[in-house]
Amino acid sequence: MSFPANADLHCHSVVSDGTLTPEALAERASANGVDLWSLTDHDEVGGQQRALAAARTLGMRYLTGVEISVTFIDTTVHIVGLGFDAEDPRIVQGLADTRDGRGPRARAMSEQLAKVGIEGAYEGALEYVGNPRLISRTHFARFLVESGVCRDTSEVFRRFLTEGKPGFVPHQWAKLGDAVNWITQAGGVAVIAHPARYRFTPNEEYALFSEFKEHGGRGVEVVTGSHSASEAVKYAETAQEFGLLCSRGSDFHSPDESYTDLGALPPLPPHLPTVWSALADRIQ
Structure with missing residues (x-):
């Protein structure tokens, strides 16, 4: 070609x-x-x-x-x-x-975020999911931005969703x-x-x-x-x-x-x- x-x-x-x-x-x-x-x-x-x-x-x-x-x-x-x-x-x-492991991981992430005062993150992330089987950190990041916790998704990952942070769950x-x-x-x-x-x-x-x-x-x-x-x-x-x-x-x-x-x-x-x-x- x-x-x-x-x-x-x-x-x-x-x-x-x-x-x-x-x-x-x-x-x-x-x-x-x-x-x-x-x-x-x-x-x-x-x-x-x-x-x-x-x-x-x-x-x-x-x-x-x-x-x-x-x-x-x-x-x-x-x-x-x-x-x-x-x-x-x-x-x-x-x-x-x-894909099967994404759902349990997402619920565990929500539980971790609740411990630092962020309630309802799993349900909030689902609002941004086109395919529930593929819920990911990105969907949680969008929820945290829209709910005013962070300014943008980059800040979400820095504060909450990378290794050692409150919402990080390895998979x-x-x-x-x-x-x-x-x-x-x-x-x-x-x-x-x-x-x-x-x-x-x-x-x-x-x-x-x-x-x-x-x-x-x-x-x-x-x-x-x-x-x-x-x-x-x-x-x-x-x-x-x-x-x-x-x-x-x-x-x-x-x-x-x-x-x-x-x-x-x-x-x-x-x-x-x-x-x-x-x-x-x-x-x-």
Whole structure:
């Protein structure tokens, strides 16, 4: 396929923790010049057919997508899957199993927040949930902003929802190897999402990339909404070191919350092997 002018392969809809429908996201992406798009909701493929239909209507090319939460060295790491069969029973069941733990975790978070005087957080968070099976910290953050506890969602996470804070409850997600296998067995490519966010030591990060590749992982997000220009350079070099394909995605969630809009990222550094080139036959 010809090189896309603007590929955005990471964003979220109301099917997980975004605030826009798949159709509204498609319209926003198209208006911003995106010509290859993927909806990558957390642990859920329920919006894929809607996203594909909307992309086709708008003349965008489309890759199926998902973002899977995994636990690695006691840290939540996100693995994006692209170009897979969204109806493959192995990935459908694996994602269902992963989602099952979100409800109990959310209730435990609410109990912790109540201990510091914030009552009704679970019920409040549910008001912002498009899919109750995927209630997350982001929904709690929106509730705490709207109820006046914090100015914005960043403050919520700093004060309440990160490790060591009153509302933080750890969750044991899928294993790295399981997530990569679900994606690859369904015909897709597994990609490490926004690696700079994990704050691993150099040795821990090397272990992540090494194990990821051993399981069959093939890509890494180099340019993403949470990476600085220097981090993009760093992970372009990491991709070359490990022989990985490069990807690009805004990680857009909401017009009011996301720092980077759909389609607004800088291009990938030149001459790098891309995920979409490897998935040319899976683009719809």
